[in-house]
Amino acid sequence: MPSAEPAGAAAITVTGVEHAYGDVVALGPIDLTVPTGEFLVLVGASGCGKSTLLRLIAGFERPTTGTVLTDGGSPVPGRGAGLVFQQPRLFPWKTVGGNIELALRYAGQPADGVDRLLTRVGLPGVANRRTWQISGGQQQRVAIARALAADRPLLLLDEPFAALDALTRERLQEDLRTVSTTTGRTSVFVTHSVDEAVFLGSRVVVLSPRPGRIVLDLPIDLPRTDITPNDLRGLPEYAALRAEIGHAVRNEGASA
C-alpha cells in the first residue's frame, strides 16, 4: 500500500515554477499544492505545458525557476511516483508478465505479484503472452499494472488513454476510477478531454495556452463510491462541472 501519510498533507508542492525549452517559455509561473489522496486532473489545450508539469513532478525535468517537491523532497524518476505514459512503452523483449515482474524486481518485491496486478487491471491469464499479441487497450492496462507494481504513494498519468478507441477508453476510465478510489493513492492525470477530467478527478486544474498558467482550480465534489458510471454521468452536477471546465478551456483557447 502507499505510504500512510495523513490525509490532507501535501504530497506535491509546486512553488513559483517556470520552465523553458531554450527561449520558449512552456510553463508558469505555477503554484500548486496537491494533498495526499487527491486525484488531480490537469486539463488544457495541446502544447499548454500539462505534460511538462507532469515531467517536472516525475523528476524527468528540472524547473528553470521555482521548486517542485514530492513527499517533501526533490523528485527523482522511479523513486516516489509510478508513471504511465501516453504510449504503453512496454518492453517487447519481455512477456506481459515479464514487464510487470521487472517492475516488481526493481521495487524489491516478490515476483509472485504479477497475477495479482494483472487481475487488478482486469487482465487475468495474459502473463505469458507477448506484448504485441494483445490489443492497444490491453497494453495500456499492463502499463498501469506495471506502474502500480512498485506501490508508490504517487501515480502520474500522461494522457494514457489518448490513443485508444472511445469504448476502450471509457472502460479504462471506469477501471482507473475504481482503482484510485480503492487505493486512495495520490494521482495526477493529464488530459485534454473535459469529460475524462470530470469523471476521474477529485480536483481539476485548467491550464492556459503556452506558457501554461492555472486559470481554473476546481474541486469535484461528486460521489466516488456506490454509484455507477452511467448514474454519475447523469447527475446534473456532472453536467454543470463539465460545462464550467469546458467553458474555461474554450475561453482560454480562444484568447490564445
Place this chain on the structure above:
Amino acid sequence: MTTTVPAPPAAETSIGTSAVTPDALAPHGGRRRRILFRLLALVVLYALWEIAARATSNPTFIPSPGAVWHQLIQTSTTHDGIRGYSGHLLIEHLGVSLRRILIGSVIGVVGGVLLGVVMGTVSWIRVVVEPVVTFIRALPPLAYFSLFIIWFGIDETPKLWLLSIAALPPVAVATAAAVHSAPTGLVEAAQALGANRARVIRDVVLPNALPEIFTGIRIAVGVAYSSVVAAETINGVPGIGGMIRDAQRYSQTDVVVLGLFAIGLSGLLIDALLRTAENRLIPWRGHV
C-alpha cells in the same frame, strides 16, 4: 459553477488499436514459388557453366562441373595411397577453417559488443575510438596479416588475430549505433520503474540493440569467412584457404573451384543457422 454553457460534445477520436500478427503481412504461396525460382536459377547457372567450360576447352581456365565433382570425390577419399588433398580430406580442410572462423568470430563478436556498448554509452570514448574502428574496418585483412606474421609467427595465432580483428569492427559499429540510439521512451519507462544506469543498460539498451547486434554478427561472420583465405595463405594447410592456395600454385583450377564452393556453401549454411537463431532469440523484431 454558475455558467450555463451547454456541455461540449465528447471530442474523443476513435483510433482503433488491435494486435497484428506477422502472418497477416506474409504473402501466401510465396515460399513454394521462391524455392522453384532458386532451383531454376541453379539449373541455368549449371548449364551456363557447362557451356562455358566446353566452349573454352581449357580446364585450367574454366574446369567443367564434372571435373570439379571428380575432385570432390578425390579430395574426400583416400585413393592410390593419397589421402584427400595435401594429406587431408576436404572435410578436414573445411573443419579446420570453420574452427578458425568460429574462434575468430567469437573473439571479434565479444570484443565488438563490449567495445560497442562502451562506445555507445560513453560519448568521449566514442569520439576517440570510432575513427580507429573505422580505420581498421577500411583496411584489407591481408594488409595487417603481415604485421601479425612478424609479431606472432606463422602458426595459429596470427590467423586467429586476423579473423578476430576483421570480425570486430562490424559488430562494434552496429552495437555502438544501436546503443547510442536507444529509444528515450523506453529508457524513461525503465527509469520511471526505478532502474539505475546499469539496469537501464542491461534491461533496455542491450535487448533493444540485439537486432542490430545480430545484423552486425552476421556481417562479422561474413567478413571472417571472406578473410579466411587470406589468413591461410601462409602455412594454411590443413585449411580450405591453404588448399586453394596450394591448388593455385599448381594451376589445379578444379580444386580451387571446389574450395570456393566449400566456403560458399558452408557460409550459406552458417548464415541460415544464424538467421534461425536470430528468429528464435529476437521474436520481437519488427514489433518495437
